[in-house]
Amino acid sequence: MNYKKFLPYIIGGIVFIIASLLYFNPVLSGKKIKQGDITQFIGMARESSQYRMDKGKESYWLNNAFSGMPTYQVGVYFPNDFIRYVDKVIRFLPRPADYLFLYFLSFFILLTALKVEWKLAILGSLSFGFSTYLIIIFGAGHNAKAHAIGYMPMVIAGVLYIYQKRYLLGFVLTSLAMALEIVANHPQMTYYLGFCLLIFGIVELIESYKNKELPLFIKNTSIVLVACFLGVSVNSTRLLATKEYAAESTRGKSELTIHPDGSPKEKSTGLDKAYITEYSYGIAETFNLFIPRFMGGGTVEKLDDSSSFYETVKLKAGDSVARDFSSQVLTYWGKQPIVEAPAYIGAVVFFLFFLGIFLVRGRLKYWLVSATVFSIIMSWGKNFPLPTNLFIDYFPLYDKFRAVSSIQVIAELCVPLLGVLALKQFFSTDVSREEKLQALKKALYIMGGVTLLFALMGPSLFNFEGLRDSQYEQQLPELVDALIADRKSMLMNDSFRSLILVLLTGGILWATLKDKLKSQISIITLIGLIIFDLVSINLNYVNKDDFTTARNVNKPFVANNADKEILKDKGYYRVANFSGNVLNEARTSYFHNSIGGYHAAKMKRYQELFEYQIAKNNFEVLNMLNTKYFIVGEEKVQENSEANGSAWFVNNLKVVNSANDEIKGLDSLKTKKEAVIRNNSFKKLGLSNKEFEKDSTAVINLIDRDVIYLKYKTTSNTKQFAVFSEIYYKHGWNAYLDGKLVPHERVNYVLRGMIIPSGEHIVEFKFEPTVIRTGSIISLISYAFMIIIPIGFVAVNRRRQKE
Numbered sequence: 001m002n003y004k005k006f007l008p009y010i011i012g013g014i015v016f017i018i019a020s021l022l023y024f025n026p027v028l029s030g031k032k033i034k035q036g037d038i039t040q041f042i043g044m045a046r047e048s049s050q051y052r053m054d055k056g057k058e059s060y061w062l063n064n065a066f067s068g069m070p071t072y073q074v075g076v077y078f079p080n081d082f083i084r085y086v087d088k089v090i091r092f093l094p095r096p097a098d099y100l101f102l103y104f105l106s107f108f109i110l111l112t113a114l115k116v117e118w119k120l121a122i123l124g125s126l127s128f129g130f131s132t133y134l135i136i137i138f139g140a141g142h143n144a145k146a147h148a149i150g151y152m153p154m155v156i157a158g159v160l161y162i163y164q165k166r167y168l169l170g171f172v173l174t175s176l177a178m179a180l181e182i183v184a185n186h187p188q189m190t191y192y193l194g195f196c197l198l199i200f201g202i203v204e205l206i207e208s209y210k211n212k213e214l215p216l217f218i219k220n221t222s223i224v225l226v227a228c229f230l231g232v233s234v235n236s237t238r239l240l241a242t243k244e245y246a247a248e249s250t251r252g253k254s255e256l257t258i259h260p261d262g263s264p265k266e267k268s269t270g271l272d273k274a275y276i277t278e279y280s281y282g283i284a285e286t287f288n289l290f291i292p293r294f295m296g297g298g299t300v301e302k303l304d305d306s307s308s309f310y311e312t313v314k315l316k317a318g319d320s321v322a323r324d325f326s327s328q329v330l331t332y333w334g335k336q337p338i339v340e341a342p343a344y345i346g347a348v349v350f351f352l353f354f355l356g357i358f359l360v361r362g363r364l365k366y367w368l369v370s371a372t373v374f375s376i377i378m379s380w381g382k383n384f385p386l387p388t389n390l391f392i393d394y395f396p397l398y399d400k401f402r403a404v405s406s407i408q409v410i411a412e413l414c415v416p417l418l419g420v421l422a423l424k425q426f427f428s429t430d431v432s433r434e435e436k437l438q439a440l441k442k443a444l445y446i447m448g449g450v451t452l453l454f455a456l457m458g459p460s461l462f463n464f465e466g467l468r469d470s471q472y473e474q475q476l477p478e479l480v481d482a483l484i485a486d487r488k489s490m491l492m493n494d495s496f497r498s499l500i501l502v503l504l505t506g507g508i509l510w511a512t513l514k515d516k517l518k519s520q521i522s523i524i525t526l527i528g529l530i531i532f533d534l535v536s537i538n539l540n541y542v543n544k545d546d547f548t549t550a551r552n553v554n555k556p557f558v559a560n561n562a563d564k565e566i567l568k569d570k571g572y573y574r575v576a577n578f579s580g581n582v583l584n585e586a587r588t589s590y591f592h593n594s595i596g597g598y599h600a601a602k603m604k605r606y607q608e609l610f611e612y613q614i615a616k617n618n619f620e621v622l623n624m625l626n627t628k629y630f631i632v633g634e635e636k637v638q639e640n641s642e643a644n645g646s647a648w649f650v651n652n653l654k655v656v657n658s659a660n661d662e663i664k665g666l667d668s669l670k671t672k673k674e675a676v677i678r679n680n681s682f683k684k685l686g687l688s689n690k691e692f693e694k695d696s697t698a699v700i701n702l703i704d705r706d707v708i709y710l711k712y713k714t715t716s717n718t719k720q721f722a723v724f725s726e727i728y729y730k731h732g733w734n735a736y737l738d739g740k741l742v743p744h745e746r747v748n749y750v751l752r753g754m755i756i757p758s759g760e761h762i763v764e765f766k767f768e769p770t771v772i773r774t775g776s777i778i779s780l781i782s783y784a785f786m787i788i789i790p791i792g793f794v795a796v797n798r799r800r801q802k803e
Helices: 005-024 027-028 036-055 083-090 097-113 118-129 133-140 143-163 167-183 188-208 214-233 236-246 284-289 308-317 317-328 348-357 361-380 383-396 404-426 432-458 471-475 477-515 519-538 550-554 561-567 587-591 605-612 619-624 659-665 677-686 771-803
Strands: 574-577 625-631 636-639 647-650 652-656 674-678 699-706 709-716 719-726 732-739 740-742 746-747 752-757 757-767
Touching: 005 027, 005 097, 005 118, 005 317, 036 083, 036 348, 036 550, 083 167, 097 118, 097 133, 097 143, 097 167, 118 404, 118 519, 133 143, 133 404, 133 647, 133 709, 143 167, 143 188, 143 214, 143 404, 167 188, 167 236, 167 771, 188 361, 214 236, 214 771, 236 771, 284 361, 284 404, 284 674, 284 677, 308 477, 317 709, 348 361, 348 404, 348 432, 348 477, 348 757, 361 383, 383 619, 404 432, 471 477, 477 519, 519 561, 519 574, 561 625, 561 636, 574 587, 587 771, 605 659, 619 732, 652 659, 652 677, 659 674, 674 677, 674 746, 677 746, 709 732, 709 752, 719 757
Parallel strands: 574 625, 652 674
Antiparallel strands: 625 636, 647 719, 699 709, 709 757, 719 752, 732 740, 732 757, 746 752
């Protein structure tokens, strides 16, 4: 065996490991990165993680957030999830260095599929992995997003191999990479990958039609679809469970046709348009893809002593106050509510992208340019509403995802890819020197011209006014003028910075073209320039200051006096934390069963219950959720003696015909005595009377409980109707009366209700989701096909060779 052919891959792997560990060097001393979303995730997952440790199995349900919800999107482990172990092998470095390594490795595999020389492949991988957006998502804790982005290039590599007629390698890599992409569990990023592949397919179709190769196109596309299908289907448990829950979540369809104030509501099968497009990239903001602080950088930036802002504060309040104020300044003046940092792809990389436009020929260029333009236009969202509205209204699933600006991940992938292909052509002997020179000139004219324009005229082209400037206006009117001056300075300075980098890159390539620099030296110099360009920006937003001890990350919350006081009560109840955002924090869930939580896809009816009732201070609704304790202020606790408990009997059912009537029926409902139920649910229970005879001796008590199991003992002289302070979820929760499966229905918009016959009985609720078993069987079958098909392919090929 020729081991030398593996040497480039070994060198690449070593470079990527070193680069990943150097950038995130605190992990070498055992530290971990502080991530806001991950901190909240730990709070949400505390109960299910503890259940896994205690029982050695999954609960698939949690009680500590939103009064109860499935765990399918909260770090759950599914049976037969073998692909997860492959993922662990690839991501062997400490987090988040593991994700950065994945970026590098996956893009390297893609460039290898395009027959890019290994040194250029390392250059391209570093330019992709260090792209600012791909780094800043670690600071926010968007690990699943980073995970999914990391496998995108690998999926594309497999598809390219198939279209290159390397069917065995292409099929194996595509199915494996797609399986890994799905296991990352970020449907939005995978959806955007689908757009990238769709555009590739359209370009291939057009070219195949022109070249009269449609049968070959159909064959290749069929193999891609089968490979992708198997990659998806090995994740059947995860996907089927997610699909089942999605219909009940905020991503699903609402039955309500009115707003909380009673005004008519537009019907939607997904998220609200305003919510989807809340984070829309400004059209002018697009220039920060290659001029980092074109719009002031992140929402807040630190300004130095030479800034106008600092000088203005110093003049009014002194040096110490000025330093404090200047450490967190609202410099961003774009249209998005919040940005962690600019989505900077790099001046060097973008220059190479434009070089590729003029130097690269064929379908790859058409695909990469089209995909880049598409992603940028779609990222504008409400700022260029026509295409976005068309996709929301007519394109499948587009209305299920928010933050349209994140579709720029397609550009994050395509821009460096075309840039590397440009270098491949530039260093190739198959392209004439004159063609290279002309392409180099055109790229310099465009990038140099644009950056020079903004460096010289940028301060006079915009008003530089931000969405939050009024905060400074109220403190000191002069601060706004000073801040605008600093924003102008940022644009000008960073434009000059990008211009210099463009000229340096152009100069290196020109010197190479004139034989003043060897190509190997040029590549090494360009690698250094790209690393300097991107890393120097990235370190402003994600650096060693974001790391802390592993203990602080693993156990991010410490019980305060309020928590300790509540925890003295060993009963079964819920807690409402009114000291912050009740429905958007998971700290309370870390210690208690909370009516709130932190999740992007909570149950839709529960979200509506909050908006239509809890937000209006309807304490009867809080009572029916068994909210026994309120946290108010910093560490103050109020006990709610009116909480309904875990279950109770009602005397009257209010039968309504619509979801609107259900939610409005809670406005004045006396939850201890009556319940609201839909007419269809009323009929399913076989009821004819809306009233139940009052029995003063009737009792229902919770006598045993687990995360996925509840046991009650009831005693009554007459038939009763029980309401349980548990979230109704039809896809798994089953009710048993004395061991026999019996129906239960939704009442009070979100809770469970059922008929209890007279006498003494045992009522049990068990969470038994069938989707887990169904999905695991499909997964096993899919794994079998992933193995059988390649073996069969090899066997058939060998037989043909013998013949």
